[in-house]
Amino acid sequence: MRLDFAQPWMLLLLPLALLPLLRRRSDTLDFPSLAWLPPDRIGRVAGFLWRGFAVAAMASIVLGLAGPGQSGAQxxxxxxxxxxxxxxxxxxxxxxxxxxxxxxxxxxxxxxxxxxxxxxxxxxxxxxxxxxxxxxxxxxxxxxxxxxxxxxxxxxxxxxxxxxxxxxxxxxxxxxxxxxxxxxxxxxxxxxxxxxxxxxxxxxxxxxxxxxxxxxxxxxxxxxxxxxxxxxxxxxxxxxxxxxxxxxxxxxxxxxxxxxxxxxxxxxxxxxxxxxxxxxxxxxxxxxxxxxxxxxRVPRRDHGGAFYLAAMLCCAGLLACRALQLQSWRTSP
Structure with a gap:
């Protein structure tokens, strides 16, 4: 069964999901030397997950707004x-x-x-x-x-x-x-x-x-x-x-x-x-x-709800990553 979209023009907004991958000026900190800093493995994992969840959340919202579904299926x-x-x-x-x-x-x-x-x-x-x-x-x-x-x-x-x-x-x-x-x-x-x-x-x-x-x-x-x-x-x-x-x-x-x-x-x-x-x-x-x-022949089945649910789960993942970062900062020497 083929997937189609009720509002395919909404897919033009899909490139916006790449915004979390762009680095901001506040993400860069200047240090004269990094040798004395301890490795922050938890922070790196949290940062990677944060960007992944953010991209997936925005992409899921755009796909949900496009109205995905299956029509005319047998x-x-x-x-x-x-x-x-x-x-x-x-x-x-x-x-x-x-x-x-x-x-x-x-x-x-x-x-x-x-x-x-x-x-x-x-x-x-x-x-x-x-x-x-x-x-x-x-x-x-x-x-x-x-x-x-x-x-x-x-x-x-x-x-x-x-x-x-x-x-x-x-x-x-x-x-x-x-x-x-x-x-x-x-x-x-x-x-x-x-x-x-x-x-x-x-x-x-x-x-x-x-x-x-x-x-x-x-x-x-x-x-x-x-x-x-x-x-x-x-x-x-x-x-x-x-x-x-x-x-x-x-x-x-x-x-x-x-x-x-x-x-x-x-x-x-x-x-x-x-x-x-x-x-x-x-x-x-x-x-x-x-x-x-x-x-x-079954009526059109709308799958937008599944994408909205995925976006909510990704947002929950973002909150978890933020909590993990805060925990890492508090326990660092």
Missing amino acids: VQRTGRGAEILILMDRSSSMDATVHTNGLPMAGRMSQEPKAKVVRDLLSDFVARRPDNRFAFMTFSTVPIAVVPFTQKTDTVQAALAASAIGRGLPETRMGVALLAAIEEFEHRSYSGSRVILIVSDGGAQLDEATRRSVHAGLAREKIGLYWIYVRSGPNSPNLNTETATAYGLGEELALHQFFKTLSTPYRLYQVDDSNAMAAAMAEIDRQQNFPLILHE
Whole structure:
């Protein structure tokens, strides 16, 4: 970390610290002969220390006035967790509640919109992982990068809360959103596990070009994929039991079948209520707990106090030297 000065012009006063080295007329005494004088070793040591302390005291004061410090520094530390990009579906279907046979399902999702339950659980997930780097992106018709990768979890929490404003659009363009999420990892140094966490109640039929781009991007950036699939009711496909081929079937199954062909890790969490989603988030929390290199930018640190303390110690040394000289004069014959 580089040392800088808040007021570098004060360094022009630094040559004043050499003043104690200049001899004064009162320092010179005339003697016809020095052979009869006893050697004053204590006085010589005290004189040398006096000048050294005086120079150091003045130099320390000038350096302290110049405002030394370290600005824009980065501190590297090691934590546990991952780089997680939350890709949250904000289509209009996420504003609906879940019903089964005309009756609300057991659990919190029966009384509240899916989007609100998702936000609350994601908020708890972020709060439990202070060492992680999070990014937050929403999508419906177009993806919106709300928060770039950051270690400031309060920023992510504010973004999650802000996603409750307004209503989503009816269209869900998963392919464009995935490509935008992968781009967030580009040009970043690899420092630990990388994950895209998709939270959505729908899928997509991706064209061949998009499938190739997603497949290549995830492999190139070494990104794992988690999909929390929020079922909308009994008519939603059960992705854990379907075994048919993807094409010609629903968008959710088509997307799931494509994700299973990825060369990077993929995991599906199919949830029907808030309890199931909470369990899914807890499992992801346990799995993504690897060593992670963190670079934290710290605010400017001012070191002026250390120089002022050094000046005070030097002044104390000057007093000690003066006391030593007086003691030497009193004990001399």
